[in-house]
Amino acid sequence: MMDGAVAPLLAGVTVVEISRGVAAAYAGRLLSTLGAETVLLEPPDGNPLRREPPFLPPAREASALFAFLAAGKKSVTCDFESPAGRAGLSTLLAAADVFIHDLRADECARLEVDERTVRARYPKLIDVSVLPFGAVGPKAGWQAEEINLIHASGEGFLLPNGLAAELFPDRPPLKVYGHFAEYQGGVVAALGALSALIGRQQGDAESVDVSVQDAALAVGAFALQRFGDGSLEHRRTRSFKYGGVLQCADGYVELLTLEERQWQGLIELMGRPGWMLDPVLADSLERSRRGAEINRAIRAWALEQQTADVVARAQALGVPMAKYASPAEVLSDAHERARELFQPVEIPGGGSLPLLSAPFHVDGAALRLKAGPPRLGEHQHLLTASRTRNQPLVAAEAS
Structure with missing residues (x-):
């Protein structure tokens, strides 16, 4: 043992x-x-x-x-x-x-x-x-x-x-x-x-x-709960408003920002770009409404990132992010x-x-x-x- x-x-x-x-x-x-x-x-x-x-x-x-x-x-x-x-x-x-x-x-x-x-x-x-x-x-x-x-x-x-x-x-x-x-x-x-x-x-x-x-x-x-409210989820609409799976320069990561502090960490992670500092986006509901627009910017940024580096920086900032690893990478x-x-x-x-x-x-x-x-x-x-x-x-x- x-x-x-x-x-x-x-x-x-x-x-x-x-x-x-x-x-x-x-x-x-x-x-x-x-x-x-x-x-x-x-x-x-x-x-x-x-x-x-x-x-x-x-x-x-x-x-x-x-x-x-x-x-x-x-x-x-x-x-x-x-x-x-x-x-x-x-x-x-x-x-x-x-x-x-x-x-x-x-x-x-x-x-x-x-x-x-x-x-x-x-x-x-x-x-x-x-x-x-x-x-x-x-x-x-x-x-x-x-x-x-x-x-x-x-x-x-x-x-x-x-x-x-x-x-x-x-x-x-x-x-x-x-x-x-x-x-x-x-x-x-x-x-x-x-x-x-x-x-x-x-x-x-x-x-x-x-x-x-x-x-x-x-x-x-969660899908069942929404069905009880009369809402039927579909695979083409079932996604996070922004974040989710992101393609990077050398692989894929998953990003979640469910809490305000995580959104603030993402701002720092992305280098505080001007569009993220817009006072309108301080409202989480407004961010949800603009999810597709926000995601386009996040995905464009992610394509220039290396998975290991961006995950390490994200986790240090309290941003939930992890890499999609290969079996060999999991073992090592x-x-x-x-x-x-x-x-x-x-x-x-x-x-x-x-x-x-x-x-x-x-x-x-x-x-x-x-x-x-x-x-x-x-x-x-x-x-x-x-x-x-x-x-x-x-x-x-x-x-």
């Missing part, structure tokens, strides 16, 4: 995970990084995320997505279609604190892990379901991919916007790169599990039902190094590579990954160990 790291918050907590999608897998990853022992139950041919691109060199057999989502977890293979596999699942659940999964209702019933059965058989087990549209309701049986979810949450309708919409006005609605909505679902599922763990101290466990659509809807809360940046956000781990088929541990600190210190992603079935012994550990409990109940 590196200096400044904290003891695992969830030490002693066991999580069993069955995941096919990113949301459930990310929930398990977050709990694992917080210190829980997360056991990933995989079918004999492996979790489908193992086969998701992009793949890592040199062999291009290891999925980068799976490597990130499975880091620190343990792998046990289980054929749920066989009696032995279902018995193995039952054995692991009897020894677990949290069960995270993205099984459909019919699958839960077949495996006897539906809410009613879980509450009866495992009264201390927290059951967390993470599905595209939740486990209950008219859309509970619907399947969806990321592109469906980002648009079902309303966010896709508003993309691209700002500078991107101006540069490419004919582009259709797009999705955020990667798995934006599913990661939101994973965060909500992890928070639900943590809340239920706290609540369990006062009584029995709870079942948590997470809809990825609902989780992603929360990201667009002093900020990320100081916060110890990345940690080298061994990835089967990929070698030792830096991996994001967690995008947050706990008590001011970085979290540490226990290991890289597991090999398929690497921890099969846990199934035998769980059976042995549970035998006295079964005997005691029988007596």
Whole structure:
């Protein structure tokens, strides 16, 4: 453990995970990084995320997505279609604190892990379901991919916007790169599990039902509020009155000036040009009305700036500005190094590579990954160990 790291918050907590999608897998990853022992139950041919691109060199057999989502977890293979596999699942659940999964209702019933059965058989087990549209309701049986979810949450309708919409006005609605909505679902599922763990101290466990659509809807809360007022945002009008994404001489930055002091800092940053000192612009409402005019001047100025220099000067003046960095720049940046956000781990088929541990600190210190992603079935012994550990409990109940 590196200096400044904290003891695992969830030490002693066991999580069993069955995941096919990113949301459930990310929930398990977050709990694992917080210190829980997360056991990933995989079918004999492996979790489908193992086969998701992009793949890592040199062999291009290891999925980068799976490597990130499975880091620190343990792998046990289980054929749920066989009696032995279902018995193995039952054995692991009897020894677990949290069960995270993205099984459909019919699958839960077949495996006897539906809410009613879980509450009866495992009264201390927290059951967390993470599905595209939740486990209950008219859309509970619907399947969806990321592109469906980002648009079902309303966010896709508003993309691209700002500078991107101006540069490419004919582009259709797009999705955020990667798995934006599913990661939101994973965060909500992890928070639900943590809340239920706290609540369990006062009584029995709870079942948590997470809809990825609902989780992603929360990201667009402001757009929803405006819709309630009768205003429908559109990607071509959704932007800051001025600022936002700016093109510089060697890249892009993002600028926000939401407060008066930030506007005053921007005046200093731009060298106090005469047009910014116009008394009329002292009124924030007037600045909003003249947003397009102001932005034209800011963008013309930005084209002559170097990103590293202008960001450093902006931050010194209290102006919220940051550079759009490449992946290589993120890994080498002093900020990320100081916060110890990345940690080298061994990835089967990929070698030792830096991996994001967690995008947050706990008590001011970085979290540490226990290991890289597991090999398929690497921890099969846990199934035998769980059976042995549970035998006295079964005997005691029988007596």
